[in-house]
Each structure stands twice: as C-alpha cells, then as structure tokens.
Amino acid sequence: MSAKTDRIDRLAELTAARADEGGHGLWYEAFKRLRRNPMAIAGAVIVLVFVLIAILARVLAPYEPDAQTWLGETSTATMTFPGARAGNLLGVDHLGRDMLSRLLIGSQQSLLVGVVATVLGFSAGALLGGVSGACLGLFGTAGRRVDAVLMRFNDMALAVPSLLLAVSVATLLGQSLITVMIAVGVTQVPVFARLLRGSMLAQSHSDYVMASTALGVRKSRIVLNHILPNSLGPVLVQVTLSLATAIIEAAGLSFLGLGGVDAAHPEWGFMLAESQQYLSGALRFAVYPATAIIVTALGFTLLGEALREALDPKLRK
Amino acid sequence: MNLLSVRDLKVHFPIRRGVLFDRVVGHVYAVDGVSLDVARGQTYGLVGESGCGKTTLGRALLRLVPITSGQVLFDGTDLAALSSEGMRKERRRLQMVFQDPMSSLDPRQNVESILSEGLATHNMIGDRKARRAHIRKTLDAVGLPSNALERYPHEFSGGQRQRIGIARALVLEPDVIIADEPVSALDVSVQAQVINLMEEIQEELSLTYVVIAHDLAVVRHISDVVGVMYLGGLVEEAPSDVLYVSPKHPYTKALMSAVPVPDPEVEESRERVLLRGDLPSPANPPAGCRFHTRCPWRQETRCDTERPELRVVGEGHKVACHWAEKIEAGEIGVREDAVVTG
Amino acid sequence: MALLEVEDLAVTFHRRGTEPVRAVDGVSFTVAEGQVVGLVGESGCGKSVTSLALMGLLAKRGVTVTGSARFEEADLLQMSPSSMRDMRGARMAMIFQDPLSSLNPVVPIGLQVTEVLQRHRELRGDKARAEAADLLDRVGIPDPTRRLKEYPHQLSGGMRQRALIAMAVACRPRLLIADEPTTALDVTIQAQILELLKDLVAEEGTALIMITHDLGVVAGLCDEINVMYAGRVVEAASRRPLFARPVHPYSVGLLASIPRLDAPRGEKLTPIPGSVRDNIAWADGCAFAPRCTHAVEACVEGPPELTRTYTGHAYRCVNPVSREEAEAVAAPAVLPTPSLTEATPSEEESS
Structure with a gap:
C-alpha cells in the first residue's frame, strides 16, 4: 500500500514540477516569457549596444566630432569626399570631419532627447491620466465631471498631429536642446494620459477591485495598491515604444532646423539635413545617420512589442 | 432571530447617454422590490437565470452597488442608511x-498579502506574528498548505483559488458570507470539494450564508431556504x-x-415545461406579472395588469402568483x- | 455500418519553450447512422480538441494529429484541405459553445445562412432567402423573414444558438458535432435547444456527437456515452448501463460529486480529491491514479488497457468499482418528481 502511494506521489510530483517552482510574481513570469522570445532578445541587444555607445561615445570616438581635419581633401564643387579608409572607417563628411566620430557622438543626443522627452511625457501624462482615472473611480458624479473635462482637453491635444505640435512648441520656445525635449515630450503627454486612464478604468471594473471594496479597503488604497500597479503594464510597453518615437521625432525636429544643434554636438537628424545637398555625390552621408535612426527605433519597437506580448494576460497559463 | 432582513429593496441602474456630459435616458430595473429574511446560521439560496437580478441583489446587500430605495437590516442596523465610512x-x-x-484575486498579490489586506484595513491583530498565525490557521481551515503564503493566484488550480477566495472572507471572522456563484467557474469534480468545504466551515463557525447561483441543484443542496428570482423580483x-x-x-415549475x-x-419519464421566448429586458419589464409573457398557465387580463404580491401559502412557503x-x-x-x- | 469510426486519435500541441502537450491521447469510438454519441468530461479532458481534429479545424502549425477517422469511406485526417472544406457544412457540421463569437458580427443572419446554402447547395437569390427563412422557422425562430435582416447582436443568446443550428443543418449533414452547445445558455433556454436537437435527430436521422461536461444533458439525450479523462476514453457504454452501473472510479466519482436536483436535503456529496494538476502521464500508469480512491499498485505499473465486457461496456481500469458500490452511487435516495399536468399533492402529504 505504502509503496503504491509513494510511487503515485512521486509521479505526481514529477508532473507537477514541470513548471511550478512557486512564489513568483507576474513580473517574473513576464520576464521569463520575454527571455524566451527572440524578438525581445534582438531588441534588447540593439538597445543595449545603443545605450553603451551613447555612454562611451567620447571614449569610442577616434576624433573630435567638429575637427575639420581633412577639409583639404574634400571638394563640394566636384563632390569628392574621401570614403571609407583605414583612418576614417566611415569616411569623411563635406567639412572634412570624421563620420564615425560624428555618428557615435550623435547617439548621445538621441538618447538624451529620447529619455528626457519620454520621462517628461510619461510623468505629465501619467499624472493627468492617473488623476482622471482616480477621479472617475473615487468621487462619484463630481469625479466623472472632472474626468470628462480633463479628457476632452486631452482629446483635443491628441487630435493635433504630434509633429505639428512639436514644431509649434519648438518655434514658441526658440531653438535649443531643451526645446526639443519639451516639444517631443509634450506630444507624448496625451498618449500616456489616455492610456493610463483607460487602463485604470478597465481595472476598476475588475472583480478583484470589487472584492477589495467588499473587504472594506479604503478607495484611495484600492487605487494605489490595486488599480495603479495593474494598469502599468500597457504604459510600460508604451514607454518603450515612445522612446522609438521620441528619437525619430527629435531627429525630425533637428532635420527641420529646430534643434539646438551646434557643430560640437552632432545629431542624427541634423546630419541627415546636412546631407541633402550632397546626395548625388555622397549617398552615404544620408545612409549612415538614417540607418542609425532606423536601427535604434527598431530596437526599442521590438523590445516594446515583445514586452506587450509578455505582459498580455491572455497568454498566461 | 433574523440576522439579515431585506425590505422592499430596489436597485435601478441609470442608462446614460450623451456627448459631453451624460444624461439619464432610462433605468434598468435590476432589483425591483425584494423582501426577504435570513435567520442566523441559516443558508438562504437565491436562484434564477441571468438577468434576474440575483447578483445585483447580492451586491446590494453589501452596498457594492448603490441602493435606490429600501432597507437592508443587518443585526438591527439599516445598511442602506449608513455613511460610506460606516458601511466600510x-x-x-x-x-x-x-x-x-x-x-477576483489581484494577480500581483501573493496569498499572504491577499489575506492580510482585510486585517490591516480593519486594524485587526496588529502583532505581526499573531497575524501570521491567524492567517495560517485560516489557510489550514480551507485546506491549503501553509507554503501557499508566498505564492501567487496564477500558481493555483481553480479549486484552490476559490479556497483562497473563501479564506480571504473567512480571515475577518465575519457573521455573514454572501457567495455569488461560488462553484460555477469550477470543474464538476472540484465543485463538490468547495461545496463541502463551505458546509463544514458553516457548521464550525455558525456562519450565515446567502448563496447565489444559477444552478438549482447546487442551490437546493446547500440551502435551507431557496428564493427563486425572475426579472428583479422574488417569485417563490x-x-x-x-x-x-x-x-x-x-x-x-418550468425552471x-x-x-x-x-x-x-x-429523464425519460418526467414532464418538462418548455418556456417560449426569452427573458424580457429588465430595462423595460412587462406590466402586471413579470412572467406573464412566457407563462403557460397565464390567465386573461389579471396576469397582464396586476403585479402579484409575494404571499404566504404554507409553512415558510411564499409565492407571487395570483x-x-x-x-x-x-x-x-x-x-x-x-x-x-x- | 458505422458512419464515423475514430481509431486511436491523438493530438499533440507543440509550443516554443514548453513540453509538448498530448491533449488527446489515443481516442477511439464509433458513431452509427442516426446515433447520438456523448463525449463527457471536464475541461482539459480533450473532448473539444477531439471534435476540432475531426472537423479539420486545428491549426496546421505546432499541432500533430495521428490516428484515423473514417467517415463515409474517407479518412478525415488524411483529407486535403479543399475536400475537407467541401465536406464541412455539407456532410458534417459543427455547433459551437459561444453563439455570439461563432457568428460574424457585421453580417446579417440571413446572409450568413444563405452563404452556406450558396456554397454547398448552389442556391441563389430569392430561392436561397426562402430556404433560409424556412430553416430559421424549422429551428423555432419566430418571424424568420424579419430575422434574416438582423445582426447577431440583435438576437438573444438562445436565438443565436438556433441560428447557428440552422446554419449547421442547412445542408442536411449526416453528422452533427455539438461542442457544449448549451453551456453558455440559461437552463430554460438549454431545455429548448436540447429539445430542438432531439427533434432534428429524430426527424432527419442525423447522427450527433454531443460534447458536454454535464452528465444530466447526456442522460437525457445520448445513446452511447464516452467518458473522457486526460485525453483518453476511460469508460464507454450505452446510456442506461453507464448510469445504472458505472465501472470506472472516475465515472462513479463524478456521479457521486454532483448534487442532484431531486436529492433530499442533507445528502452529502463525495468529491473527487485533488485536481487535474495532480495527473500523471498515461505512459507511467493511469492518469487518474493520484486522485483515485480505488488506486492499487498495478495502476502505476503502466497504462491500463481497455477492457470490453460481452455487453459492450468498455473501461480503462485495473481495479474497477464493485457492483454494490456503483449501484449505491447510481441509485441514491430521491424525492418524488412533481407532476406538471395533474394536481399536486398538498404539502402535508409530501413533507
């Protein structure tokens, strides 16, 4: 009898041990799913390389980005610019500066603008959306009114094309790096606000919120401890995706000449703008910064999409 | 005697429409004049089909939905008249x-956090060690191992999760437990485990239950008294x-x-009443007896015009039919x- | 001659990064012309996957289907996708659990019905519409010509399921597979739908595979019943013998664990301990052994063989439940069923 039960227990344990280590929260499970997804790995590698390059740019760059060392070898009239060679791996630009150095240093600007603008957009948006969502959930009719007003304004902001909004902000505040950050950040605000509020609204209708209410938990605690943490998944995904958009938009603003760019701080979008006149002679002037923008944005997008999949409740067992 | 009494309870949900600000364009008469009494230690079963208002009634007992009018008397206090803090x-x-x-379990909370939330809210058992001991005792009472404490809801089977849900209620040492479809999401072989558990706990702690379910067999099994609901009202x-x-x-009879x-x-020998048509919308209930549109015993005019009262027809037997x-x-x-x- | 003969059907799902899951693990059963066969079991027992495999509705990627399913001289599992499409809806049809998600929400009901008629019976225009109205009328949808123009969301759950049944029987299929057709419906509506299915089977001689978790539904409807557990049929018998003298501990356990509507108050339920998570792999022994109150040493020495008695009662168990025990579970104390057509006895007499 005991031999039988032992054997059954052992077999049952073997079966149960398949995936059940126990004591892991949802974030850990999501991370495990993320690790298994090749899309996430690819995205993470790109993002990591980009961040490392940006941090170590000054060390990695072989020359000063604004040193016009090889100006003598270039000629804009005949469209002759030295291409890739031992000293300059990606060649020399129209002012005789090392392309590789400029690209490497340019990553700093992109990272800075991307991160600061997204943080700005996220914090303002999350505040707005959070307040709106909390009002809706907490304060009955009056709360619904506050939410309605906030969200109508938000919808108006959302209706303005983001680049147009950024251009307006940039022209209003004048040209500087800060302007670009604010301009790009402002366009993200309504997106985050809408997202967090919608997510909170969905969570506030869930059964476990009613269960907490039935326990007698205070509404403010329910919002902070249950609704908010469970609403952050989609927002986190949006943060990652926003970094990609922010980098592209920042490049776009610089391209339009609205960035605070000087020669010592090259920026990918500005490099693209500069390349326009020489496209017939040196396509690579445009190809390098464009590739850098695309690959970086792709990295963040891949990571964001993979994160979305990993956090999808439908995929949970 | 009666721990819980409901007097002419109404819950009407406004239907809102509007562009900028919402306007009320009608009401869903989810619960429309229900009176019932639940004695201490008793199990009152509420049964009915979807849309009959049984879930809303259960929630209204706890004021989880706003009460339009009527009383919910619990141990002498009218819950409907309490301030929201008093109700909390x-x-x-x-x-x-x-x-x-x-x-109904927050996926980001582990079992310990789920079970201690209510205790913290009501300032019960401040001492951490004592609180933990109390939680372990409750876990044991619902048949969960104590190593469940650090685990998260998704790591349990359906039946075990419902045990967590029961433990969450039980840990506060309540007098009344309102169970809304406690077993309908579970597999048949597991349902009996949870039903038996609920019965054992009730016996041990002399709890009062209100059990709401669509499954008449389950409700009959677990309840002392059964109330049948149709379209917002008790019919029997x-x-x-x-x-x-x-x-x-x-x-x-038809149900x-x-x-x-x-x-x-x-199955082969018994008679079956087949009702025609579907449940009318609770936003636009029929006049007179709510059931007259589908009733195979319907009589001319009186059924269509006069809403029958719930009246006593036998020992503890009430019916709302002319x-x-x-x-x-x-x-x-x-x-x-x-x-x-x- | 059997209409459908399923032999050793197995379905394995492969998912990146996880162990392959054998959802159906060697299922065999037959369906005769005009017969109603029940597949009964709890979630995860493989009953729905079995039906999807028969209909050829499983995804091609990440799924391995083995075994055979002979239907009218052809093997459904070997059929080309195009001949399978010709078969589906015409010779065999399926009714799903959730009528709302099985209907296209942006297409009127009428168009969805006439589409089937067009595809398989080459009816067009007014002819198709007349036939569609006829079909809706037959499945008990009142005012069918008006209903044809309505969209699925305008119909109630019961009406939607009727519309789906109308589409399924539009081409008078020889075999109908119903996957939990009444689970999403209220019990009075369920009674209507079951009655409709009974009538259709009786009038048309259509064979029906009824997939459900509800033992009550099969007790009133099915001729032959297969009880499934963890991807295998653990007991198969005709309706009466199965309920009168169940043999497999799982079948007995199910009967003992569900509250009966007509049971007197105070009867205790006997649950099956544990959950499907406790199962062991069939390769190691009986999957049900960890939860089984009748488990013996031999249960875990290897997969139990299917035993078939001379009466045709088949079970997969090395230590079946004794006659006395099974009969005690199968025939519990019950209350008298009240009559609906005659005067009911007064309360004093009955209590």
Whole structure:
C-alpha cells in the first residue's frame, strides 16, 4: 500500500514540477516569457549596444566630432569626399570631419532627447491620466465631471498631429536642446494620459477591485495598491515604444532646423539635413545617420512589442 | 432571530447617454422590490437565470452597488442608511465570495498579502506574528498548505483559488458570507470539494450564508431556504425540499423541469415545461406579472395588469402568483403544447 | 455500418519553450447512422480538441494529429484541405459553445445562412432567402423573414444558438458535432435547444456527437456515452448501463460529486480529491491514479488497457468499482418528481 502511494506521489510530483517552482510574481513570469522570445532578445541587444555607445561615445570616438581635419581633401564643387579608409572607417563628411566620430557622438543626443522627452511625457501624462482615472473611480458624479473635462482637453491635444505640435512648441520656445525635449515630450503627454486612464478604468471594473471594496479597503488604497500597479503594464510597453518615437521625432525636429544643434554636438537628424545637398555625390552621408535612426527605433519597437506580448494576460497559463 | 432582513429593496441602474456630459435616458430595473429574511446560521439560496437580478441583489446587500430605495437590516442596523465610512467598517462582518476566483484575486498579490489586506484595513491583530498565525490557521481551515503564503493566484488550480477566495472572507471572522456563484467557474469534480468545504466551515463557525447561483441543484443542496428570482423580483420562496416536491409558481415549475438530472430513468419519464421566448429586458419589464409573457398557465387580463404580491401559502412557503391555489388544485391547466415528456 | 469510426486519435500541441502537450491521447469510438454519441468530461479532458481534429479545424502549425477517422469511406485526417472544406457544412457540421463569437458580427443572419446554402447547395437569390427563412422557422425562430435582416447582436443568446443550428443543418449533414452547445445558455433556454436537437435527430436521422461536461444533458439525450479523462476514453457504454452501473472510479466519482436536483436535503456529496494538476502521464500508469480512491499498485505499473465486457461496456481500469458500490452511487435516495399536468399533492402529504 505504502509503496503504491509513494510511487503515485512521486509521479505526481514529477508532473507537477514541470513548471511550478512557486512564489513568483507576474513580473517574473513576464520576464521569463520575454527571455524566451527572440524578438525581445534582438531588441534588447540593439538597445543595449545603443545605450553603451551613447555612454562611451567620447571614449569610442577616434576624433573630435567638429575637427575639420581633412577639409583639404574634400571638394563640394566636384563632390569628392574621401570614403571609407583605414583612418576614417566611415569616411569623411563635406567639412572634412570624421563620420564615425560624428555618428557615435550623435547617439548621445538621441538618447538624451529620447529619455528626457519620454520621462517628461510619461510623468505629465501619467499624472493627468492617473488623476482622471482616480477621479472617475473615487468621487462619484463630481469625479466623472472632472474626468470628462480633463479628457476632452486631452482629446483635443491628441487630435493635433504630434509633429505639428512639436514644431509649434519648438518655434514658441526658440531653438535649443531643451526645446526639443519639451516639444517631443509634450506630444507624448496625451498618449500616456489616455492610456493610463483607460487602463485604470478597465481595472476598476475588475472583480478583484470589487472584492477589495467588499473587504472594506479604503478607495484611495484600492487605487494605489490595486488599480495603479495593474494598469502599468500597457504604459510600460508604451514607454518603450515612445522612446522609438521620441528619437525619430527629435531627429525630425533637428532635420527641420529646430534643434539646438551646434557643430560640437552632432545629431542624427541634423546630419541627415546636412546631407541633402550632397546626395548625388555622397549617398552615404544620408545612409549612415538614417540607418542609425532606423536601427535604434527598431530596437526599442521590438523590445516594446515583445514586452506587450509578455505582459498580455491572455497568454498566461 | 433574523440576522439579515431585506425590505422592499430596489436597485435601478441609470442608462446614460450623451456627448459631453451624460444624461439619464432610462433605468434598468435590476432589483425591483425584494423582501426577504435570513435567520442566523441559516443558508438562504437565491436562484434564477441571468438577468434576474440575483447578483445585483447580492451586491446590494453589501452596498457594492448603490441602493435606490429600501432597507437592508443587518443585526438591527439599516445598511442602506449608513455613511460610506460606516458601511466600510461594517463590511468586516459581511463578507463576499466571488464567482471567478481568478479575476477576483489581484494577480500581483501573493496569498499572504491577499489575506492580510482585510486585517490591516480593519486594524485587526496588529502583532505581526499573531497575524501570521491567524492567517495560517485560516489557510489550514480551507485546506491549503501553509507554503501557499508566498505564492501567487496564477500558481493555483481553480479549486484552490476559490479556497483562497473563501479564506480571504473567512480571515475577518465575519457573521455573514454572501457567495455569488461560488462553484460555477469550477470543474464538476472540484465543485463538490468547495461545496463541502463551505458546509463544514458553516457548521464550525455558525456562519450565515446567502448563496447565489444559477444552478438549482447546487442551490437546493446547500440551502435551507431557496428564493427563486425572475426579472428583479422574488417569485417563490420555500424550504429546499418543499420547493422541489411542490413548486407553486409556474416559473419555478418550468425552471425545475428544465434542469437535467443525471439519471436516464428520470429523464425519460418526467414532464418538462418548455418556456417560449426569452427573458424580457429588465430595462423595460412587462406590466402586471413579470412572467406573464412566457407563462403557460397565464390567465386573461389579471396576469397582464396586476403585479402579484409575494404571499404566504404554507409553512415558510411564499409565492407571487395570483392563481397558485387554483393551479395546484388542478382548476387551471397548463397550456398543452408547452409540456413534453422524456 | 458505422458512419464515423475514430481509431486511436491523438493530438499533440507543440509550443516554443514548453513540453509538448498530448491533449488527446489515443481516442477511439464509433458513431452509427442516426446515433447520438456523448463525449463527457471536464475541461482539459480533450473532448473539444477531439471534435476540432475531426472537423479539420486545428491549426496546421505546432499541432500533430495521428490516428484515423473514417467517415463515409474517407479518412478525415488524411483529407486535403479543399475536400475537407467541401465536406464541412455539407456532410458534417459543427455547433459551437459561444453563439455570439461563432457568428460574424457585421453580417446579417440571413446572409450568413444563405452563404452556406450558396456554397454547398448552389442556391441563389430569392430561392436561397426562402430556404433560409424556412430553416430559421424549422429551428423555432419566430418571424424568420424579419430575422434574416438582423445582426447577431440583435438576437438573444438562445436565438443565436438556433441560428447557428440552422446554419449547421442547412445542408442536411449526416453528422452533427455539438461542442457544449448549451453551456453558455440559461437552463430554460438549454431545455429548448436540447429539445430542438432531439427533434432534428429524430426527424432527419442525423447522427450527433454531443460534447458536454454535464452528465444530466447526456442522460437525457445520448445513446452511447464516452467518458473522457486526460485525453483518453476511460469508460464507454450505452446510456442506461453507464448510469445504472458505472465501472470506472472516475465515472462513479463524478456521479457521486454532483448534487442532484431531486436529492433530499442533507445528502452529502463525495468529491473527487485533488485536481487535474495532480495527473500523471498515461505512459507511467493511469492518469487518474493520484486522485483515485480505488488506486492499487498495478495502476502505476503502466497504462491500463481497455477492457470490453460481452455487453459492450468498455473501461480503462485495473481495479474497477464493485457492483454494490456503483449501484449505491447510481441509485441514491430521491424525492418524488412533481407532476406538471395533474394536481399536486398538498404539502402535508409530501413533507
């Protein structure tokens, strides 16, 4: 009898041990799913390389980005610019500066603008959306009114094309790096606000919120401890995706000449703008910064999409 | 005597429409004048089909939905008249078990956090060690191992999750537990585990239950008294066995005859009332008896115009039908095409 | 001659990064012309996957289907996708659990019905519409010509399921597979739908595979019943013998664990301990052994063989439940069923 039960227990344990280590929260499970997804790995590698390059740019760059060392070898009239060679791996630009150095240093600007603008957009948006969502959930009719007003304004902001909004902000505040950050950040605000509020609204209708209410938990605690943490998944995904958009938009603003760019701080979008006149002679002037923008944005997008999949409740067992 | 009494309870949900600000364009009469009494230590079962208002009624008992009018008397206090803070404090004594044990547990909380939340809210057992001991004792009472404490809801099976849901209610040592479809999300073989657990706990802690379910067999099994709801109102109330042996309301008869029994002999021989049509919308309920649109015993005019009161017809037996006695005596027959056999 | 003969059907799902899951693990059963066959079991027992495999509705990627399913001289599992499409809806049809998600929400009901008629019976225009109205009328949808123009969301749950049944029987299929057709419906509506299915089977001689978790539903409807557990049929018998003298501990356990509507108050339920998570792999022994109160040493020495008695009762168990025990579970004390057409006895007599 005991031999039988032992054997059954052992077999049952073997079966149960398949995936059940126990004591892991949802974030850990999501991370495990993320690790298994090749899309996430690819995205993470790109993002990591980009961040490392940006941090170590000054060390990695072989020359000063604004040193016009090889100006003598270039000629804009005949469209002759030295291409890739031992000293300059990606060649020399129209002012005789090392392309590789400029690209490497340019990553700093992109990272800075991307991160600061997204943080700005996220914090303002999350505040707005959070307040709106909390009002809706907490304060009955009056709360619904506050939410309605906030969200109508938000919808108006959302209706303005983001680049147009950024251009307006940039022209209003004048040209500087800060302007670009604010301009790009402002366009993200309504997106985050809408997202967090919608997510909170969905969570506030869930059964476990009613269960907490039935326990007698205070509404403010329910919002902070249950609704908010469970609403952050989609927002986190949006943060990652926003970094990609922010980098592209920042490049776009610089391209339009609205960035605070000087020669010592090259920026990918500005490099693209500069390349326009020489496209017939040196396509690579445009190809390098464009590739850098695309690959970086792709990295963040891949990571964001993979994160979305990993956090999808439908995929949970 | 009666721990919980409901007097003419109404819950009407406004239907809102509007572009900028919402306007009320109508009401859903989810619960429309229900009165019932639940004695201490008793199990009151509420049964009915979707849209009959049983879930709303259960939530209204805890004021989880706004009460339009009427009273919910719990141990002498009218819950409907309490301030929201007063109600919040009273919730310790009235707890709820939900239908879907997965969605009613916060996926980001582990079991310990789930069980201690209520204790913290009501400032019960401040000492950490004592609190932990209390939680372990509760876990043990619902048949979960104590290593469950650090685990998260998704790591349990459906039946175990419902045990967590029951433990969450139990940990506050309530007087009343309102269970809304406590087993309908579970597999058949697991349902009995949870039903038995609920019965054992009730016996041990002399709890009062209100059990809400669509499954008449489950409700009859667990309840002392069963109330049958249709379209926002109680149509019949009787002790569990009496309800099966002599149902008096036409809807109860139809409902009962529609529940399949796992026994071919019974299935082949018994009569079944087939109701025509569907449940009318609770936003626009029919005048008179709410059931008259589908009732195979319906009589001209009175059923369409006068809403029958719930009245006493026997020992603990109440029914809301004008013709209950005449139907019982065989004076009013059922429309013949509504009955099938086998 | 059997209409459908399923032999050793197995379905394995492969998912990146996880162990392959054998959802159906060697299922065999037959369906005769005009017969109603029940597949009963709890979630995860493989009953729905079995039906999807028969209909050829499983995804091609990440799924391995083995075994055979002979239907009218052809093997459904070997059929080309195009001949399978010709078969589906015409010779065999399926009714799903959730009528709302099985209907296209942006297309009127009428168009969805006439589409089937066009595809398989080459009916067009007014002819198709007349036939569609006829079909809706036959499945008990009142005012069918008006209903044809309505969209699925305008119909109630019961009406939607009727519309789906109308589409399924539009081409008078020889075999109908119903996957939990009444689970999403209220019990009075369920009674209507079951009655409709009974009538259709009786009138048309259509064979029906009824997939359900509800033992009550099969007790009133099915001729032959297969009880499934963890991807295998553990007991198969005709309706009456199965309920009168169940043999497999799982079948007995199920009957003992569900509250019966007609049971007197105070009867205790006997649950099956544990959950499907406790199962062991069939390769190691009986999957049900960890939860089984009748488990013996031999249960875990290897997969139990299917035993078939001379009466045709088949079970997969090395230590079946004794006659006395099974009969005690199968025939519990019950309350008298009240009559609906005659005067009911007064309360004093009954209590």
